[in-house]
Amino acid sequence: MNSKGLRAVAVGLTLLSIAGCVTVIRPPADPEDPVPVLVIDYGYHSSLLLPSPDGGSVEYAYGDWDWFALNRDEWYHTCPTLCCPNPGALGRRRLAVPPTRSAAGGVLPCHEMHELRVARPKVDLLLKRLDESFLRYIETRVDNPLMHLEFVHHEVDYCFLVNCNHLVARWLRELDCGLGGSACFSRFRVEPP
Numbered sequence: 001m002n003s004k005g006l007r008a009v010a011v012g013l014t015l016l017s018i019a020g021c022v023t024v025i026r027p028p029a030d031p032e033d034p035v036p037v038l039v040i041d042y043g044y045h046s047s048l049l050l051p052s053p054d055g056g057s058v059e060y061a062y063g064d065w066d067w068f069a070l071n072r073d074e075w076y077h078t079c080p081t082l083c084c085p086n087p088g089a090l091g092r093r094r095l096a097v098p099p100t101r102s103a104a105g106g107v108l109p110c111h112e113m114h115e116l117r118v119a120r121p122k123v124d125l126l127l128k129r130l131d132e133s134f135l136r137y138i139e140t141r142v143d144n145p146l147m148h149l150e151f152v153h154h155e156v157d158y159c160f161l162v163n164c165n166h167l168v169a170r171w172l173r174e175l176d177c178g179l180g181g182s183a184c185f186s187r188f189r190v191e192p193p
Helices: 003-019 065-069 075-083 120-136 164-174
Strands: 023-026 034-041 046-051 057-064 086-095 112-119 142-144 149-158 178-180 188-190
Touching (some): 046 120, 057 120, 065 149, 086 120, 120 149
Parallel strands (some): 023 188
Antiparallel strands (some): 034 046, 086 149
16 A cells, blocks of 8 residues: 555544544533523534524524535535634524523424533623624625525534534634543533533
8 A cells, every 4th residue: 555545544443533523521510590591403503502692592503605505515515614714604593482491392303412510601791792793794694594504604614624513613712621632523422511
């Protein structure tokens, strides 16, 4: 086997070993004015469901603009989407239910949900920042009925090394959650604080 073949095998084994990794989430031990948030795992994609001031919730998601916002997900888009930096998309959906597993379970067709309790002031700051980011690019807004989200451009480019799971991990850190693992894939496990 030549050096290119050995490199391909090494990359493949590395990706397989990473695929088995789980991102461990440790919520804060004693959050101020605790409120629930949900980490949503769609099996291939993750998002965050935050409480909104009206008693409902807001789901925020991140992905590749062409693939996620415009549904250009044909097989021949896979390699360029994962391997090259592409314009990012910030998705948003408002729900009339609170961000709890019992309330959102019947509304979101997801693979798994992880409910956490975090500090309300931290949630308010994150929600304000995400709303501001969404409004900053509102002129790029598109509705995606297939994803049930509205999308705008995002300032962070998308690729395999900066994907939806990485952004969810960043948002969780802003909520004072500890994280362990690669956050490359939407495999999460919640451990006690």
